[in-house]
Every structure is written in structure tokens, then in C-alpha cells.
Amino acid sequence: xxxxxxxxxxxxxxxxxxxxxxxxxKLKIDFRRAPNSFQSAGKKQTLIKQLFIYAFLxxxxxxxxxxxxxxxxxxxxxxAFLIVFEGTILLTEFTAVLFDDNENQILLPRPVTSRTxxxxxxxxxxxxxxxxxLALSLPFAIYLAISHGLLSVVFLVAVILCAxxxxxxxxxxxxxxxxxxxxxxxxDVLNYFQxxxxxxxxxxxxxxxxxxxxxxxxxxxxxxxxxxxxLPSVWFAGLTKFITGVGTSMxxxxxxxxxxxxxxxxxxxxxxxxxxxxxxxxxxxxxxAKDAKPVEQKSVKGWKNKxxxxxxxxxxxxxxxxxxxxxxxxxxxxxxxxxPMFAYSLIMVIAFLKPEINDFSSYIAELAxxxxxxxxxxxxxxxxxxxxxxxxxxxxxxxxxxxxxxxSQRYHIQSGAIxxxxxxxxxxxxxxxxxxxxxxxxxxxxPYVFLGAGLSAVLAILLVRIxxxxxxxxxxxxxxxxxxxxxxxFLGMFLIGAIIGLVYLVSLTHVAIGIVLCVLLPLIISLxxxxxxxxxxR
Amino acid sequence: xxxxxxxxxxxxxxxxxxxxxxxxxxxxDLSINKGQIIGYIGPNGAGKSTTVKILCGxxxxxxxxxxxxxxxxxxxxxxxxxxIGYVPENGALYEALTPNEYLNLVGTLFDMSPALIGERTKSxxxxxxxxxxxxxxxxxxxxxMKQKILIIAGLINNPDILFLDEPLSGLDANSVILVKDMLxxxxxxxxxxxxxxxxxxxxxxxxxxxxxxxxxxxIADGTFEELQQDSKASLEQLFAKLTGGESRAxxxxxxxxxxxx
Numbered sequence: 066x067x068x069x070x071x072x073x074x075x076x077x078x079x080x081x082x083x084x085x086x087x088x089x090x091k092l093k094i095d096f097r098r099a100p101n102s103f104q105s106a107g108k109k110q111t112l113i114k115q116l117f118i119y120a121f122l123x124x125x126x127x128x129x130x131x132x133x134x135x136x137x138x139x140x141x142x143x144x145a146f147l148i149v150f151e152g153t154i155l156l157t158e159f160t161a162v163l164f165d166d167n168e169n170q171i172l173l174p175r176p177v178t179s180r181t182x183x184x185x186x187x188x189x190x191x192x193x194x195x196x197x198x199l200a201l202s203l204p205f206a207i208y209l210a211i212s213h214g215l216l217s218v219v220f221l222v223a224v225i226l227c228a229x230x231x232x233x234x235x236x237x238x239x240x241x242x243x244x245x246x247x248x249x250x251x252x253d254v255l256n257y258f259q260x261x262x263x264x265x266x267x268x269x270x271x272x273x274x275x276x277x278x279x280x281x282x283x284x285x286x287x288x289x290x291x292x293x294x295x296l297p298s299v300w301f302a303g304l305t306k307f308i309t310g311v312g313t314s315m316x317x318x319x320x321x322x323x324x325x326x327x328x329x330x331x332x333x334x335x336x337x338x339x340x341x342x343x344x345x346x347x348x349x350x351x352x353x354a355k356d357a358k359p360v361e362q363k364s365v366k367g368w369k370n371k372x373x374x375x376x377x378x379x380x381x382x383x384x385x386x387x388x389x390x391x392x393x394x395x396x397x398x399x400x401x402x403x404x405p406m407f408a409y410s411l412i413m414v415i416a417f418l419k420p421e422i423n424d425f426s427s428y429i430a431e432l433a434x435x436x437x438x439x440x441x442x443x444x445x446x447x448x449x450x451x452x453x454x455x456x457x458x459x460x461x462x463x464x465x466x467x468x469x470x471x472x473s474q475r476y477h478i479q480s481g482a483i484x485x486x487x488x489x490x491x492x493x494x495x496x497x498x499x500x501x502x503x504x505x506x507x508x509x510x511x512p513y514v515f516l517g518a519g520l521s522a523v524l525a526i527l528l529v530r531i532x533x534x535x536x537x538x539x540x541x542x543x544x545x546x547x548x549x550x551x552x553x554x555f556l557g558m559f560l561i562g563a564i565i566g567l568v569y570l571v572s573l574t575h576v577a578i579g580i581v582l583c584v585l586l587p588l589i590i591s592l593x594x595x596x597x598x599x600x601x602x603r
Numbered sequence: 604x605x606x607x608x609x610x611x612x613x614x615x616x617x618x619x620x621x622x623x624x625x626x627x628x629x630x631x632d633l634s635i636n637k638g639q640i641i642g643y644i645g646p647n648g649a650g651k652s653t654t655v656k657i658l659c660g661x662x663x664x665x666x667x668x669x670x671x672x673x674x675x676x677x678x679x680x681x682x683x684x685x686x687i688g689y690v691p692e693n694g695a696l697y698e699a700l701t702p703n704e705y706l707n708l709v710g711t712l713f714d715m716s717p718a719l720i721g722e723r724t725k726s727x728x729x730x731x732x733x734x735x736x737x738x739x740x741x742x743x744x745x746x747x748m749k750q751k752i753l754i755i756a757g758l759i760n761n762p763d764i765l766f767l768d769e770p771l772s773g774l775d776a777n778s779v780i781l782v783k784d785m786l787x788x789x790x791x792x793x794x795x796x797x798x799x800x801x802x803x804x805x806x807x808x809x810x811x812x813x814x815x816x817x818x819x820x821x822i823a824d825g826t827f828e829e830l831q832q833d834s835k836a837s838l839e840q841l842f843a844k845l846t847g848g849e850s851r852a853x854x855x856x857x858x859x860x861x862x863x864x
Contacts, residue, residue, distance in 0.1 A: 087708070174689040
């Protein structure tokens with residue numbers, strides 16, 4: 066007897082044997098710990114830890130959802146959150162799995178259909194996305210079990226369907242995009258799209274709740290307006306209610322839309338859009354038109370080179386600077402990790418300051434009497450986060466050069482890389498922030514702004530030393546330990562909070578103290594760089 | 604029934620667009636008979652690997668016509684992939700798997716029965732003296748051991764045509780002898796071997812026919828003796844002469860000056 070899943074695969078035009086053998090191999094590989102891994106735990110344990118964190122996040126969400134009394138609204142808000150969250154994870158973590166270059170080399174010479182290859186990759190991603198979605202939804206499911214009984218089981222099924230919907234929506238978009246641009250340009254366009262979307266999602270996360278804050282959610286009821294039928298989160302809310310038997314006539318329509326869109330979307334993606342998938346994979350990995358062009362060699366006498374000479378203390382440090390600058394320009398994944406940070410900082414400032422558009426002049430006047438300029442210093446710290454990704458690359462084997470280089474100044478490369486990162490991402494952000502700071506608070510607060518910004522840079526530099534970060538571009542990206550990275554981020558945020566507190570205390574004293582400390586800043590920064598350079602070579 | 608296994612007419616391939624367009628293959632015309640061992644040679648960037656990838660159905664966009672075993676490649680790439688084997692240079696493997704697991708996966712993708720996969724895996728691993736490593740994970744293997752697995756994966760479906768792109772990369776001398784012997788035996792069984800390499804001595808010894816490409820065009824095609832034209836030159840010397848390497852060799856004086864500081 067053909068199982069329902071195999072029947073579905075057959076309808077979708079997938080080779081069942083190929084599908085299962087490939088999925089089995091992929092999962093087997095995922096759960097085998099790499100013998101040379103720097104991580105102490107295998108992927109399975111890492112995944113379990115991550116699922117706990119997601120469940121914790123889900124518990125936090127309940128606090129907001131608990132305030133909403135209307136079930137339909139509660140479910141709609143949750144599914145909206147789920148779609149956005151899963152979409153973000155898909156873009157940042159799983160796009161590489163979908164277009165896995167390494168695996169393309171293995172599978173493209175074999176007789177595997179485009180459909181099978183695409184569906185195997187979708188299924189592989191779905192395994193993880195469903196786990197994440199279920200972990201996130203578990204606390205809310207428990208809440209629903211207590212308040213609505215059986216509905217919670219249907220809710221969990223809807224959560225998996227919602228994860229699948231997010232996946233086909235994103236992949237359908239990718240495949241649609243591939244029809245309009247050349248395969249060679251695809252990865253570049255995708256990269257910029259990912260950066261832009263990450264920023265938009267972050268902005269909506271931070272800003273939308275603020276503008277909804279004043280709404281009286283306790284008494285807010287779901288209204289069956291026409292545009293509600295266009296919202297995917299509402300479809301899944303309606304589906305949950307309808308299957309449980311507590312639905313209205315509107316929920317019947319919403320369920321039909323959800324099921325119809327899922328079925329049609331899957332069919333369209335797997336049967337029609339998938340046809341160009343292998344062509345896209347093969348052509349996009351064979352080189353880029355841009356890569357074929359010789360790299361323009363700029364004049365060595367440019368102002369930037371003079372600046373590098375001024376800022377770097379040795380030739381090795383200069384090399385570290387230039388090496389990092391070249392990576393920033395050409396490494397897509399580095400751009401994807403670092404560029405959004407710049408935007409996040411801007412978004413966080415807006416989220417913290419909560420500008421009142423309706424009464425802007427009195428809002429600004431009120432702001433000028435506060436010490437909220439320190440919030441710019443606080444969020445400016447995001448500009449330093451790029452430093453934490455410097456050690457990672459897709460080509461860690463190239464780092465053999467560090468072992469072979471006959472220099473005792475190996476860590477000058479690291480200090481040069483930090484300087485390049487701060488110059489490219491941190492300094493422009495701080496300069497940009499000077500405009501609103503001077504406009505709102507005037508120049509009298511500048512000593513404290515400089516002090517805060519300078520000490521933030523010192524903190525970023527010292528964190529590299531304290532955490533004994535590896536040399537630039539010497540570690541495989543998959544070696545990034547997400548748990549450890551989160552802990553480091555928390556440590557950084559705790560310390561930056563302490564710095565802001567310190568600067569605030571200085572601002573309460575005589576301005577001369579602030580100025581004296583500012584004068585001492587170059588020395589403190591210089592000493593912190595020296596500590597990075599002085600690291601012993603093991 | 605035709606004796607031609609590969610027929611290429613007016614093959615052109617470009618990467619990029621506009622000013623950045625790189626024309627890699629510029630009108631290749633070839634006809635290759637069954638049972639021939641073709642040595643496909645050329646300088647770096649001449650278009651060897653691109654030709655092989657197109658013939659194996661990995662690169663799907665190209666201009667021109669290609670027939671493999673009498674079947675047009677365009678639109679039939681899956682059918683053709685079932686009839687061929689491909690051994691890439693330093694190709695990727697699922698390294699967390701064991702050879703047995705990996706070869707089982709590859710065999711299944713060729714729709715082979717589990718029994719046949721098991722039988723072939725066992726024989727081929729034994730031939731390449733890898734049987735004792737059959738259940739070890741491949742991420743612990745040396746480069747040469749991984750290359751052997753790539754060769755076995757290229758052979759597991761008993762292909763009519765075997766494409767090899769620098770297959771001897773990382774292999775020790777004994778393994779090179781094994782591969783050379785294997786290629787000769789496969790050709791005797793009527794299989795076509797398309798061997799792309801930089802190793803002139805191996806190409807010279809095993810090839811029935813040598814095709815030399817440079818800058819995306821075929822600049823020489825024939826048996827080793829035909830290419831020699833009574834000159835007694837080695838293939839390496841012929842290669843240098845035909846691709847301009849001879850004149851570059853005369854620039855050794857310029858190289859000597861590099862370290863005169």
C-alpha cells in the first residue's frame with residue numbers, strides 16, 4: 066500500500082526512491098558530529114539547546130497574547146509572529162541549505178530530477194523549521210490546552226502547515242526571481258534582498274509593537290473586514306477554529322483559502338517553478354560575470370592609504386586592515402551578517418526614542434532636556450558587532466598562511482582587521498549620529514558622546530582579547546557556536562550598559578572631567594589595541 | 604547502430620553578459636567513437652572542464668548541438684546522465700558518510716537494485732584496496748582515498764561513457780597504475796573514456812586519440828603519432844609548441860631576474 070506521503074510525492078512528480086534516500090543521507094549527515102569540530106556538542110545537542118531557547122521565547126510571547134481576549138485575534142497575532150519569525154530564520158539560516166554549492170557538485174551529475182532535488186531540500190529545511198515552529202508554539206499550545214482543550218492539538222497541526230506555507234512562499238519568491246534575472250546575478254540579488262528583508266523584519270519587530278502599544282488590546286475584537294481574507298495569519302487562525310468545531314462561516318472560507326493556497330502553492334512550486342532549479346544551481350555556481358572582470362587596482366597614493374599608514378603601527382597590521390577591507394567588499398555572507406547591524410542600530414534608536422510625529426516640536430523640546438543622547442551611544446554599539454564575525458569564512462583552509470608566515474606580529478593582523486571594521490561600520494554610524502545629537506542637544510553634550518563612543522570601541526576591542534577570538538577568516542562558518550555567540554552578545558550588552566551608566570555619572574559632574582577623559586581616550590584605545598597585538602602565539 | 608558515442612557540433616559557451624562576457628568555448632566540433640580513450644588536454648582556462656560539465660549535463664545553457672549515444676543532450680539530460688559516469692577533480696563527497704553509505708546513495712540515484720549496488724560496491728572497493736575502509740567515515744580519509752571513492756562513484760552504474768577530469772589528483776603511484784589499467788580494460792569492453800588532464804605522460808600512454816584545445820578551440824586532434832608528424836617529440840613538447848608554451852619557456856632569463864635583488 067502506498068503511504069499518503071508517498072502518494073503526495075507522486076502527485077507532485079517526485080521520484081520517491083530518490084527522495085527518501087537523499088533525505089535519509091542528509092539527516093544522517095546532520096546528526097553526525099564532525100570529528101574536528103571545535104564545538105563540544107554535536108548538532109543534535111545544539112539543536113536541542115536552540116529548541117529550548119525558542120520555547121522560552123514562545124513563553125515570553127504568551128505574556129503579550131494573554132492580554133488579548135478574542136481567540137481569533139490571539140491566533141492571528143501568533144501566526145503573524147510565526148510567519149515573520151520563520152521567514153527570518155529561513156532567510157538567514159536556510160537559504161544556504163537550499164542552494165548548497167557543495168551538494169550541487171555531488172548531485173548535479175546524477176540523474177536526479179529538478180523536482181526531486183528541490184523537494185528534498187524543502188523537506189530537509191521543513192524538518193528544522195517545523196521543530197523550531199513547534200518549540201516556539203509549545204507554550205501557547207499549553208495555554209490553549211488549558212483555555213480551549215482540543216483546539217491546541219489542531220493549533221499545532223496548523224503551526225506545521227504555517228511553517229510549510231512560509232517556506233513555499235519564500236522559495237516561490239526565489240524561483241520567481243530567478244526567472245527574471247540571470248543565474249549568475251542571482252546570488253548577488255539574493256544577497257541584497259536578504260539584507261534588505263532582514264532590516265525590514267527587524268524594523269517591524271521593533272516599531273510595530275510600539276505603535277500598537279496604546280491600542281486597548283484587552284477589549285479589541287477581531288472584525289471580519291474584507292482585507293482580513295488577504296492575511297495568511299488570519300487563514301491559519303480560521304483553519305484552527307474551523308477544524309476544532311468552534312468556527313464561524315468566515316472560518317470556513319478562511320480554511321478553504323488556507324488549504325487551497327497551500328495545495329496550489331505547493332503544486333505550482335514543485336511542478337512548474339522547480340523545472341529551472343538545477344539549471345539555476347549549476348549556472349549560478351560556475352562563476353559570475355563580475356568575478357570575470359579584473360579587480361580595479363586603485364591608486365596606492367589615495368587618502369585611504371595615507372589614513373591606513375597613520376592608523377596602523379606595522380606593515381602586518383596594514384595587511385590585516387587591507388585584507389579585511391577586501392573581504393568586506395567581496396564576501397556576500399559577511400555583508401549579509403554585518404550590513405543589517407548598521408540598520409539595526411538606526412532602528413533601535415527610533416524604537417528607544419519613540420518619536421511622536423503628531424506633536425514633534427514639544428517632543429524634541431522635551432528630549433533636549435533629557436540625557437537620551439546616550440541612547441545613540443548605546444545603539445551605536447551595534448556598529449561594532451561586525452568584529453565578532455571576522456574570524457569566520459567559507460575558506461578557512463586558506464588560513465594556513467598564518468602558520469607559515471615568519472612573523473612574530475601575527476596578532477597585528479587581528480588588530481588591523483578590528484580597525485578596518487570599526488572604520489567601515491562604527492565610525493560612519495557615530496558621525497551620522499552627531500547630526501541629530503548636535504541638533505537636539507547642542508555641542509555641550511559632545512564630550513560625553515565622544516567618551517561613550519570611545520569607550521564602546523574600547524570595549525569591542527577588549528572583548529576580542531578577553532574572548533581570545535581566532536585570527537581573521539580562519540574558522541569555518543559552520544563552526545560558529547550560536548549559544549556561545551548569544552552569551553557573548555549578552556556580555557557585551559551588559560558591559561555597554563555599564564559604560565553608559567558610567568558616562569551618565571560623568572555627565573552629572575563638571576564638564577572638565579568629561580573633557581579630560583576624552584583627551585585620555587586615544588591613549589586608552591591605543592592600549593587596548595596593544596593588548597590585542599601582544600597576544601602570545603600558541 | 605551508430606558507432607559514435609559523442610557528437611558535438613558548434614559548441615559555444617559564455618559566462619557573464621555585456622562587457623564582462625567571457626567566451627569560454629568557441630565552436631567545438633567533435634565526433635568520438637565508442638571504445639575510444641580520448642585524451643582531452645589544454646592549458647589552464649582553455650575550456651576543458653566546461654566541455655566536460657556540458658557533456659555530463661551539469662551545465663545546461665550552451666549553444667550548439669550535442670548527441671550522446673545518439674540522443675540529443677538538450678531535453679534528455681536525465682536519460683544521458685544514467686548512461687555516463689563522471690569523476691571530477693577534487694569533487695565534493697558527503698564526507699560524514701561511509702563509502703558503503705555514499706555508494707549506496709549514488710547507486711540508488713541510478714535506480715540500481717540494492718543487491719547490485721552491494722555487489723558492485725564490494726568489488727570496486729576491493730579493486731581500489733579500499734574494502735577495509737568501507738565502513739569508516741570519509742572525513743577521516745586522505746585526499747587520495749577520497750579520489751578513489753569519487754572514481755568508484757563514477758563507475759558504479761557501469762557507464763557507457765566515463766568522463767574523468769584530472770582523476771589522478773592525489774593518487775599514489777600504485778593507484779595511478781590501477782586507474783590506467785582500469786581505463787584500458789574499460790575501453791576494451793567498448794566503453795568510451797573522455798579523459799581530461801594536465802598529466803601529459805599519462806595521456807600520451809593511454810589515449811587512442813588526443814584532442815588539444817586552447818582558448819576554447821580545438822587546435823589539434825589525432826593519435827599521438829599523427830600529432831608527432833615524424834618529429835619524435837613528446838606530448839609535453841608538442842603541447843608547449845602548439846599552445847605557445849615553447850616561447851614562454853625561453854623567458855627563463857626573465858625569471859632569473861625576479862630574485863636578483
